[in-house]
Amino acid sequence: MTTAQLDKMRLELRRGVLVLAVLASLKQPHYGYSLRKQLQDGGIDIDEGTLYPLIRRLAEQELLSSEWQQGEGRERRYYQLSELGAQLLSQLTDEWQHLNGALGSLLGTATQERQ
Amino acid sequence: MDLVKRYIAAVQRELPEAKREEIGRELNANIMDQLDALTEQQGEISAAEVAALLKQMGHPRTVAQQFVPPQPFIHASYMALYKNTLFMVLGILFVLHLVEVTTYWLGSADMGLIRYGFALFGGFIDEACFGFTSITLAYWLMSRQQPLANAGCSSHWQPEKLPVAGPGWQHIKLEDIFTDLASYIFLLVVIWYPFYMSAEQLAQGSLFLSSNARLILQYSTPVIVLGIVHSLWQLQQRLWSRNMLASHVLLNATIAAIALYLASTSPLLQLNTERWHGVFNLQQLERSAMITLVIIALFPAWEALRDSLRLRKLQ
Numbered sequence: 001m002t003t004a005q006l007d008k009m010r011l012e013l014r015r016g017v018l019v020l021a022v023l024a025s026l027k028q029p030h031y032g033y034s035l036r037k038q039l040q041d042g043g044i045d046i047d048e049g050t051l052y053p054l055i056r057r058l059a060e061q062e063l064l065s066s067e068w069q070q071g072e073g074r075e076r077r078y079y080q081l082s083e084l085g086a087q088l089l090s091q092l093t094d095e096w097q098h099l100n101g102a103l104g105s106l107l108g109t110a111t112q113e114r115q
Numbered sequence: 116m117d118l119v120k121r122y123i124a125a126v127q128r129e130l131p132e133a134k135r136e137e138i139g140r141e142l143n144a145n146i147m148d149q150l151d152a153l154t155e156q157q158g159e160i161s162a163a164e165v166a167a168l169l170k171q172m173g174h175p176r177t178v179a180q181q182f183v184p185p186q187p188f189i190h191a192s193y194m195a196l197y198k199n200t201l202f203m204v205l206g207i208l209f210v211l212h213l214v215e216v217t218t219y220w221l222g223s224a225d226m227g228l229i230r231y232g233f234a235l236f237g238g239f240i241d242e243a244c245f246g247f248t249s250i251t252l253a254y255w256l257m258s259r260q261q262p263l264a265n266a267g268c269s270s271h272w273q274p275e276k277l278p279v280a281g282p283g284w285q286h287i288k289l290e291d292i293f294t295d296l297a298s299y300i301f302l303l304v305v306i307w308y309p310f311y312m313s314a315e316q317l318a319q320g321s322l323f324l325s326s327n328a329r330l331i332l333q334y335s336t337p338v339i340v341l342g343i344v345h346s347l348w349q350l351q352q353r354l355w356s357r358n359m360l361a362s363h364v365l366l367n368a369t370i371a372a373i374a375l376y377l378a379s380t381s382p383l384l385q386l387n388t389e390r391w392h393g394v395f396n397l398q399q400l401e402r403s404a405m406i407t408l409v410i411i412a413l414f415p416a417w418e419a420l421r422d423s424l425r426l427r428k429l430q
Contacts, residue, residue, distance in 0.1 A: 032141070033148030049173050052145055053181045056138070072151075076144050 018046060020096055022054060023081060023089040026064060031076040055079050063088055118162060119146050122169045129179030138182050146172070189251070190258035197254045199289075204250055206293030208242045213297050214304055221308045278354050284425065285355045296346040299339050306332040306339075325385040328377060335373045342366055360426045367415035367422065374412035378405045 021044050025035055032052050039046055058064045063085035067078050081089065123143050127135040149168060153160050172178060189197050216238060220231045278285075306329065324332070345359075345366055352359065377383070383404045384397075 031148070032145045033152070048145065048149070049178060049181045052141070056141070056182060074144065074147055075140075076148070077141050 017096075018044070018050070018054065019058070020089070020092050021046075022051070022058065023063065023085055023092070026055075026079055026081045026085070029067075029078040029080040031078050035079070058085070116165075118165050118169060119143065119150075122146070122172075122175060125175035126179050126182075129176045130183055134183060138179075142178070142182075186258075188258070189254045193254055193258055197250070200254075201247065201250050202289045204246050205243055206289060206296070208246050209239055209293060210297050210300055212239050212242055213301055217301055217304045218308065221305065281354075281429065285429070287349050287353050287355060289350075292346050292349045295349075296343065299342040299346065302332075302339050303336070303343075306336060325382045327380055328383050331373070331377055331380065338366070338369050338373065342370070355425070355429070357426060357429055360422050360429065364419050364422045364426065367419035371412045371414075371416040371419060374408050374415070378408035378412065383408075 021039060021042075022035070025038050025042075030038060032048070032055065035055065036046065036048060036051050039051070055064060059066050059079060062082055064079045065082045066080075068075050069078050070076075123139050123146070126142060127139045130138055146168075150160065150165065153164065153168065157164075173181075213235065216231065216234045220226050220234070226234070305324075309329070345362060348359065355363075382397075382401060384400055
């Protein structure tokens with residue numbers, strides 16, 4: 001497999017998971033840069049070109065609420081999970097746990113077969 | 116900070132007007148936060164470091180496309196329907212244009228075969244461009260509204276009603292149908308033109324079939340009309356069935372027989388010998404017409420043979 005193929009598949013694999021990670025991180029309000037830092041600190045590296053448009057899209061779908069606030073002499077747009085977003089997060093979390101369990105078994109079996 | 120302003124302005128230029136202000140404001144806040152973090156780590160930062168950060172963020176057009184992804188001109192859910200409409204309309208336009216140009220050619224003294232060919236294909240390209248633009252614009256407007264999920268695919272379809280999985284040739288191509296349809300209509304126009312043209316137009320005409328040949332062709336009209344009906348049937352079904360193949364074999368065999376019979380008759384042409392004096396003599400032209408008719412007969416004969424073989428294979 002080429003590096004380009006691997007990158008493409010990694011991107012596809014991460015795409016849905018990133019939404020879940022962003023929604024989960026925005027239980028507390030964050031502005032763009034602080035959200036990125038929090039995700040990075042949690043082990044999820046995401047570049048700004050992906051993250052900032054993603055949170056805007058989620059806000060347009062009314063899954064996040066947003067507010068411009070003044071802080072440290074500058075304005076920043078703070079995002080937080082909306083009620084609709086919280087409902088979706090709960091459903092997506094269940095789905096993720098179900099998938100994770102199923103995949104864990106599958107990947108475990110695959111690892112055993114390889115050994 | 117001039118570089119940041121220039122960068123944001125460049126991104127905004129690539130955005131739709133309604134979103135420029137809001138995205139520019141947000142992008143500015145995000146860049147300022149990143150610059151603050153860099154200053155915290157390294158102390159004072161230079162213009163080169165700001166430029167490096169902006170370069171790392173990406174080309175302004177790329178950034179704009181990340182915020183507002185480009186929309187396809189025609190929504191993916193309409194694409195199959197769009198292509199089908201395009202082929203149908205272009206096919207119909209070709210048939211209509213063929214009738215128009217052929218009628219003009221038959222009644223014109225100064226239009227030779229080469230000019231006819233140019234008028235047929237050049238004119239069709241004009242009409243095709245118009246058709247293509249109109250259909251594309253119509254679908255573009257539809258795509259700008261809320262696109263339908265699975266447009267053109269009825270939700271009431273039944274797996275049991277799907278056609279039997281047959282060989283690849285069983286699906287009839289639109290271009291084949293329209294080629295046949297155009298050929299039949301061309302023949303009808305050529306056969307019946309003396310009845311709807313004035314004596315003056317006939318006198319100027321450039322096609323000279325003998326009365327004998329024209330009579331044979333006129334008696335063949337029901338076969339040609341059946342050919343048109345068959346093409347319309349194909350257009351409706353788009354899949355060869357046994358009945359359709361059997362009737363197509365009969366139709367093509369009859370057309371091949373008519374063409375061969377016509378090739379065996381003499382005279383085929385009725386020529387103004389003065390016009391062709393010193394260029395061709397009557398015998399040469401008659402012989403060429405006869406050979407052309409035999410070659411023409413080979414096409415339906417081949418289709419009849421091919422369809423007979425397919426008919427034997429089809430359950």
